[in-house]
Amino acid sequence: MDQYTLNLIVVGASFALYIGIAIYSRAASTGEFYAAGRGVHPVMNGMATAADWMSAASFISMAGLIASVGYDNSTYLMGWTGGYVLLAMLLAPYLRKFGKFTVPEFIGDRFYSPTARIVAVVCLIVVSVTYVIGQMTGVGVTFARFLEVDTTTGLLIGAAIVFMYAVLGGMKGITYTQVAQYIVLILAYTVPAVFISLQLTGNPIPMFGLFSEHNASSQPLLAQLDQIVTDLGFNQYTGHHDSTLNTALFTMSLMIGTAGLPHVIIRFFTVPRVADARWSAGWALVFIAILYLTAPAVGAMARLNLIETIYPGNAAVTESALEYEQRPEWMRNWETTGLLTFEDKNGDGRIQFYNEGNADFATTAEENGWSGNELTVNNDIMVLANPEIANLPGWVIALVAAGGLAAALSTAAGLLLAISSAISHDLIKSVINPNISEKGELMAARVSMGFAIALATWLGLNPPGFAAQTVALAFGLAASSIFPVLMMGIFSKRVNNKGAIAGMLAGLIFTLAYVFAYKGFLFIPGTNLLPDNAANWVFGISPVSVGTIGAIINFAVAYFVSNATESPPQEIQELVESVRVPRGAGAASNH
Amino acid sequence: MDPKSTQGEAYWQANLRIIKISLVIWALVSFGFGIFFRPLLSGIPVGGTDLGFWFAQQGSILVFLVLIFFYAWRMNKLDREFDVDEQ
Numbered sequence: 001m002d003q004y005t006l007n008l009i010v011v012g013a014s015f016a017l018y019i020g021i022a023i024y025s026r027a028a029s030t031g032e033f034y035a036a037g038r039g040v041h042p043v044m045n046g047m048a049t050a051a052d053w054m055s056a057a058s059f060i061s062m063a064g065l066i067a068s069v070g071y072d073n074s075t076y077l078m079g080w081t082g083g084y085v086l087l088a089m090l091l092a093p094y095l096r097k098f099g100k101f102t103v104p105e106f107i108g109d110r111f112y113s114p115t116a117r118i119v120a121v122v123c124l125i126v127v128s129v130t131y132v133i134g135q136m137t138g139v140g141v142t143f144a145r146f147l148e149v150d151t152t153t154g155l156l157i158g159a160a161i162v163f164m165y166a167v168l169g170g171m172k173g174i175t176y177t178q179v180a181q182y183i184v185l186i187l188a189y190t191v192p193a194v195f196i197s198l199q200l201t202g203n204p205i206p207m208f209g210l211f212s213e214h215n216a217s218s219q220p221l222l223a224q225l226d227q228i229v230t231d232l233g234f235n236q237y238t239g240h241h242d243s244t245l246n247t248a249l250f251t252m253s254l255m256i257g258t259a260g261l262p263h264v265i266i267r268f269f270t271v272p273r274v275a276d277a278r279w280s281a282g283w284a285l286v287f288i289a290i291l292y293l294t295a296p297a298v299g300a301m302a303r304l305n306l307i308e309t310i311y312p313g314n315a316a317v318t319e320s321a322l323e324y325e326q327r328p329e330w331m332r333n334w335e336t337t338g339l340l341t342f343e344d345k346n347g348d349g350r351i352q353f354y355n356e357g358n359a360d361f362a363t364t365a366e367e368n369g370w371s372g373n374e375l376t377v378n379n380d381i382m383v384l385a386n387p388e389i390a391n392l393p394g395w396v397i398a399l400v401a402a403g404g405l406a407a408a409l410s411t412a413a414g415l416l417l418a419i420s421s422a423i424s425h426d427l428i429k430s431v432i433n434p435n436i437s438e439k440g441e442l443m444a445a446r447v448s449m450g451f452a453i454a455l456a457t458w459l460g461l462n463p464p465g466f467a468a469q470t471v472a473l474a475f476g477l478a479a480s481s482i483f484p485v486l487m488m489g490i491f492s493k494r495v496n497n498k499g500a501i502a503g504m505l506a507g508l509i510f511t512l513a514y515v516f517a518y519k520g521f522l523f524i525p526g527t528n529l530l531p532d533n534a535a536n537w538v539f540g541i542s543p544v545s546v547g548t549i550g551a552i553i554n555f556a557v558a559y560f561v562s563n564a565t566e567s568p569p570q571e572i573q574e575l576v577e578s579v580r581v582p583r584g585a586g587a588a589s590n591h
Numbered sequence: 592m593d594p595k596s597t598q599g600e601a602y603w604q605a606n607l608r609i610i611k612i613s614l615v616i617w618a619l620v621s622f623g624f625g626i627f628f629r630p631l632l633s634g635i636p637v638g639g640t641d642l643g644f645w646f647a648q649q650g651s652i653l654v655f656l657v658l659i660f661f662y663a664w665r666m667n668k669l670d671r672e673f674d675v676d677e678q
Binding site: 066071074082088089090220221223224226238240244247248251252275281292293296577583584585 | 602603626639640649652659
């Protein structure tokens with residue numbers, strides 16, 4: 001059986017499973033549509049949260065990001081997991097106790113202000129829409145590579161599948177589909193990693209393999225990697241090269257951004273009790289950690305494998321470089337996608353891969369007769385091409401295709417639910433037509449979902465030029481607008497409506513202004529006020545790390561404005577007392 | 592006001608104390624061992640590199656896991672002690 005047929009069967013089977021679940025778990029009420037009837041087991045919800053959270057970026061891009069620079073990108077590992085500690089202790093249990101359906105609803109009620117609710121809806125939609133673009137393009141790319149359809153067709157197939165289970169089942173359908181998608185994606189991620197770890201170190205568990213001895217060189221894998229990358233003029237893999245302040249601020253932005261992402265928060269509304277919300281955050285991190293502990297091993301091993309493929313003898317010796325005509329099959333496959341390119345600059349028919357940007361290395365390169373780096377490798381290949389690089393059987397390659405699609409589709413569905421519930425519940429039900437019936441709201445939720453999918457598909461087909469940069473922006477905005485206001489709503493009785501609105505706007509506007517100052521207004525090239533490099537950043541703070549500062553401004557503004565104005569009314573202070581105590585969560589859920 | 596309000600206050604203070612301790616550990620393993628104090632830990636070798644690298648890529652995640660499960664267990668116990676758990 002050829003690879004194409006195998007891919008088709010595995011991906012087709014996974015899609016059939018998702019549709020089967022959709023038909024089985026249709027939503028009959030708004031409670032089921034928004035919160036799966038609050039009957040999801042905490043372990044099950046943990047698994048669904050893991051799939052909801054781990055996007056195409058986690059599955060496809062993260063290992064490649066780590067592989068490309070090593071230690072410095074540990075920020076993603078710590079940032080995207082550390083947020084769950086904040087979520088588990090500072091937000092999830094109390095918001096579950098509050099017992100409503102959406103994040104803006106809590107903000108509106110706690111700060112007794114429809115304006116606050118609408119500001120929250122705007123933040124939510126900006127964050128979620130920027131995020132969903134990346135997922136839709138991920139679906140298109142995966143289809144194009146593995147199923148040989150064009151990107152547009154791939155995207156439309158993906159959108160049709162999401163439409164089936166999200167419109168029919170709402171949160172209920174999405175939850176059970178995400179559980180299935182988690183299983184597909186985690187198998188797809190770990191199976192190739194286990195084989196590669198075995199090949200390189202003899203240790204079957206990648207997270208231990210990373211710190212084991214490298215078979216071929218009989219020295220520790222990381223020491224060997226440090227050696228060969230520095231031989232080629234790259235930065236030492238385990239070394240720290242970024243500014244320490246920036247590393248810490250970026251990590252913090254990712255942490256509080258993660259805790260403030262609405263599509264992750266609403267997953268904790270689906271469990272029966274407050275105690276379950278606490279456990280469930282732990283289970284979510286268990287399922288996420290399985291991938292996140294494997295990712296740094298995948299990154300390091302893929303980088304080592306790649307360089308050893310190009311320099312089969314000793315790295316950095318001219319004669320040992322691979323002849324282009326002798327290149328392995330997987331390189332040929334990926335060249336057709338444009339994600340891997342070769343240009344024979346010195347005309348010797350061999351592949352030279354080194355850091356041409358390193359001035360100290362230029363003499364060595366010249367002595368070797370090299371006229372520049374000849375191979376460019378897109379980071380995203382590291383995971384997708386892994387099974388081919390390691391010569392794994394065809395079914396593993398097919399599984400990776402299904403896994404990439406599962407990661408992108410599960411996150412897209414979660415984001416679309418957050419968007420559609422904000423529209424149907426926070427705008428239609430609360431502002432436009434408060435007298436809408438239960439049945440009417442359920443229909444409005446389904447129609448909003450349909451529109452959200454259409455919008456996401458359209459944006460996936462016509463991605464704005466700034467799509468890649470907006471993911472960092474989404475985290476910065478979630479960190480600077482949503483997280484602080486939720487936390488203050490629970491931990492302070494003193495913060496009032498004026499403080500919350502001023503804080504959210506200050507955090508949001510500051511973060512946007514800082515990002516736009518360096519990246520251009522709405523990311524339009526040429527409209528930036530200052531060049532985007534470390535020398536021009538205020539205190540060396542990169543625009544992607546600025547969410548932390550935005551969050552601090554949000555907290556400070558809310559605090560001072562609230563203290564300068566009146567205390568919240570008595571019933572609001574009682575509301576805060578009630579969300580702090582678990583008892584009565586069951587009753588609250590029957591709203 | 593609720594007659595149990597002093598009880599309620601004690602429950603909330605106990606929760607805040609557990610959160611504070613947990614977040615100190617959370618910051619210590621990630622920002623501390625993983626980033627700021629990494630140079631101090633460079634003398635401790637772990638599989639071809641140093642302890643700070645291990646904390647940044649794996650150790651912090653493992654500690655986060657322990658922290659969340661500890662918090663869930665401790666709080667669910669505290670709920671019962673203060674009689675505010677869900678029946």
